[in-house]
Amino acid sequence: MVIERRWKKWVYFYIPLTLFVIGTLFPFYWMVITAIRPDAELYRSWRAVNNAPFWTLSPTLEHFRDLLAKTTFPYWLWNTFFIAVVSTGISLFCGLLAGYALARLKFPMAGTLGTSIFVTYLVPPTLLFIPLADIIRSFQLGNTPWALILTYPTFLIPFCTWLLMGYFKTIPKELEECARIDGATRFGAMIRIIFPIAVPGILSAGIFAFTLSWNEFIYALVFLSSPERKTVPVGVVSEMIRGDIYFWGQLMAGALLGSIPVALVYSFFVEYYVTGLTGSVKG
Amino acid sequence: MKKIIAGGSTDATGLQVALPRAQAAGGRSTRFLESEGLLAGLLLAPTILLLGVFIAYPFIMGVWLSLSNTSVGNPGEFVGLRNFVKAWDDSIFQTAFRNTFYYTFFATVLKLALGMWLALLLNRHFRGKRIIRASMLLPFIIPTVLSTFAWRWMFDPTFSVLNWLLYRTGLIVTKIPFLSDGDYGMWCAIVVNTWRGMPFFAITLLAGLQTISPDLQEAASLDGANGWQRFWRVTWPLLKPVTLVVVVFSIIQTFSDFQLIYVLTGGGPANSTHLLATYAYQVGVATGLLGEGAAISLFMLPVLFIVVWVQLRYLRRLEGA
Numbered sequence: 001m002v003i004e005r006r007w008k009k010w011v012y013f014y015i016p017l018t019l020f021v022i023g024t025l026f027p028f029y030w031m032v033i034t035a036i037r038p039d040a041e042l043y044r045s046w047r048a049v050n051n052a053p054f055w056t057l058s059p060t061l062e063h064f065r066d067l068l069a070k071t072t073f074p075y076w077l078w079n080t081f082f083i084a085v086v087s088t089g090i091s092l093f094c095g096l097l098a099g100y101a102l103a104r105l106k107f108p109m110a111g112t113l114g115t116s117i118f119v120t121y122l123v124p125p126t127l128l129f130i131p132l133a134d135i136i137r138s139f140q141l142g143n144t145p146w147a148l149i150l151t152y153p154t155f156l157i158p159f160c161t162w163l164l165m166g167y168f169k170t171i172p173k174e175l176e177e178c179a180r181i182d183g184a185t186r187f188g189a190m191i192r193i194i195f196p197i198a199v200p201g202i203l204s205a206g207i208f209a210f211t212l213s214w215n216e217f218i219y220a221l222v223f224l225s226s227p228e229r230k231t232v233p234v235g236v237v238s239e240m241i242r243g244d245i246y247f248w249g250q251l252m253a254g255a256l257l258g259s260i261p262v263a264l265v266y267s268f269f270v271e272y273y274v275t276g277l278t279g280s281v282k283g
Numbered sequence: 284m285k286k287i288i289a290g291g292s293t294d295a296t297g298l299q300v301a302l303p304r305a306q307a308a309g310g311r312s313t314r315f316l317e318s319e320g321l322l323a324g325l326l327l328a329p330t331i332l333l334l335g336v337f338i339a340y341p342f343i344m345g346v347w348l349s350l351s352n353t354s355v356g357n358p359g360e361f362v363g364l365r366n367f368v369k370a371w372d373d374s375i376f377q378t379a380f381r382n383t384f385y386y387t388f389f390a391t392v393l394k395l396a397l398g399m400w401l402a403l404l405l406n407r408h409f410r411g412k413r414i415i416r417a418s419m420l421l422p423f424i425i426p427t428v429l430s431t432f433a434w435r436w437m438f439d440p441t442f443s444v445l446n447w448l449l450y451r452t453g454l455i456v457t458k459i460p461f462l463s464d465g466d467y468g469m470w471c472a473i474v475v476n477t478w479r480g481m482p483f484f485a486i487t488l489l490a491g492l493q494t495i496s497p498d499l500q501e502a503a504s505l506d507g508a509n510g511w512q513r514f515w516r517v518t519w520p521l522l523k524p525v526t527l528v529v530v531v532f533s534i535i536q537t538f539s540d541f542q543l544i545y546v547l548t549g550g551g552p553a554n555s556t557h558l559l560a561t562y563a564y565q566v567g568v569a570t571g572l573l574g575e576g577a578a579i580s581l582f583m584l585p586v587l588f589i590v591v592w593v594q595l596r597y598l599r600r601l602e603g604a
Contacts, residue, residue, distance in 0.1 A: 013409075017404050020419070021418070021419075023478070024418070024421065024422060024478070025418060025421070027433040027437065027478070028425075028430075030433055031433045034433075043441075043442060044442070045442070053444045053447055094329045094333060095330070097326035097327070097330070098326060098327050098329075098330040100326060101327050102327075105319045105320075105323040105326075106319050107320040107323040107324070113327065113331075115595065117330070118595075118598075119591060120334050120338050122535055122587070122590075122591045122594070123338060123587075124535060124536070125539075126539040126540075126559075126563070126580060126583070127342075127345070127580050127587070128345060129568075129580075130567040130568065130573055130577045131341040131342070131344035131345035131348055131573075131577060132337065133568065133573075134348070134573065135340065135341055150337060151337050153333050153337075158334070186322060214426060215427060217541070217542040217545075218541050218542065218560075218564070221545075222564075222568055232426065232429070233426050233427075233429060234428075236429065236432065237428060237545075237546060248436050251436070252433065254429075259425045259429055259430075262424055262425065263421070263424065267417070270417045273420075278486065278490040281487055
């Protein structure tokens with residue numbers, strides 16, 4: 001160990017780390033405090049003498065009540081959840097099969113295909129949303145959850161494939177060969193030997209894909225139009241600002257409730273998420 | 284091993300496991316899957332179909348749209364490069380184009396510097412490390428739109444808590460026009476983008492740091508290297524490969540960013556904070572000029588192409604080595 005003096009440890013370690021923690025978490029604290037603060041306290045000028053922005057003595061749930069009663073927020077939550085789960089499922093299915101094929105099988109054009117799947121991973125949705133909107137319209141999918149369930153896999157599959165391909169490569173070939181000597185078909189060995197071993201990788205890919213689809217915005221903004229069909233991010237942006245007026249209490253309550261499901265999933269699977277995150281770039 | 288497989292053969296007639304004779308007799312349905320090429324084709328089919336229909340096709344369609352004067356409800360006809368020329372002469376487009384580079388450059392530099400610093404801090408042993416590391420990733424997993432609203436509220440012209448803080452601590456005498464001024468607005472967006480993306484850098488770099496043996500630091504330290512030299516001569520060279528990959532990903536995401544600006548400033552005031560993506564949305568979707576919008580978003584392509592090409596070349600070199 002490299003030995004350090006005590007004051008040095010404060011200057012080089014504790015103080016910077018504390019600043020990072022405060023900077024990272026303050027906006028979330030601000031979300032919470034705004035969501036439970038009554039309107040009368042919320043809209044005090046920044047210079048007002050009686051302004052005590054960091055706490056409130058009269059917390060209220062009125063904003064949450066309004067949010068659930070006056071908007072279609074519960075629908076948005078369900079839509080987001082449904083779309084995220086189904087598109088994650090589709091992407092995992094495709095990614096598993098494709099990842100296995102690219103990692104294990106020898107066939108012509110394997111390299112080219114692998115590269116092109118990787119390249120699609122790097123094509124951002126903002127490059128494609130205008131023509132896609134046209135295509136969705138001509139497939140009669142506009143304003144249905146299927147518009148998103150079918151398009152989200154375009155950025156989830158490449159990432160799942162990439163991650164799982166890396167994972168499959170770490171599984172020794174001998175395992176499969178043993179099974180095949182015992183008479184298993186290649187397909188059987190894949191399903192019964194390789195996939196069960198890959199469960200941690202599948203979980204990582206799934207968690208990461210779920211958070212990505214929960215987060216998606218531009219496709220949902222362009223493809224959905226009726227209020228009760230929207231996802232949380234789009235609903236909050238387009239339905240909760242009436243005219244030019246921002247109802248900050250309600251907005252922050254919505255932001256908070258919309259973040260909780262994904263934060264929960266994350267907190268249960270932090271390690272898998274981190275593996276997915278680091279694996280998503282390294283492959 | 285044998286037991287598991289033998290047990291597996293009792294169900295599923297399609298999967299002839301552990302019984303070589305049965306396999307030779309029947310199972311035509313699975314035998315053709317022994318051909319690697321065929322099996323690969325079958326396994327890759329769903330992926331190729333989905334990516335073909337929803338990436339390759341829209342891409343080609345986008346190129347066609349950009350060469351036509353299509354708008355909503357009007358099929359349009361071929362107009363050559365007119366949309367590109369028109370965009371290039373448009374002053375809002377020029378601002379958006381410049382902003383996109385400015386935003387990407389400063390946000391990426393800040394994310395890399397702060398992310399590296401945080402990774403080095405988190406690489407040490409201290410109490411509560413797991414929970415701090417986990418909470419540091421929160422900005423990255425919470426939907427960007429929702430957290431950007433919190434920032435927008437913090438930057439509010441009348442009720443900004445940041446103005447209150449700076450005023451009370453005596454750092455300012457009059458409020459800062461965070462989002463009501465184009466230059467400040469751009470920097471606010473850079474700050475929020477940095478806040479959101481920095482954890483991704485930190486955690487990925489941390490994963491890279493953890494593969495570096497502490498013995499190297501120890502050895503350098505014995506040779507009399509100070510902290511900065513240890514980082515610059517030992518850690519950084521070993522971390523370069525991971526860094527390059529992370530930076531490439533971040534450049535692509537930042538360069539094509541949409542949601543942050545859309546929520547924070549909406550491109551305003553007076554169209555001064557547009558990025559290519561938000562301006563393409565305004566022209567293509569809000570105004571309905573699909574052809575011009577598609578052309579504006581295609582201006583992103585050359586930069587993305589170069590970045591992806593660098594990345595691919597780098598990956599090749601790694602595989603070759």
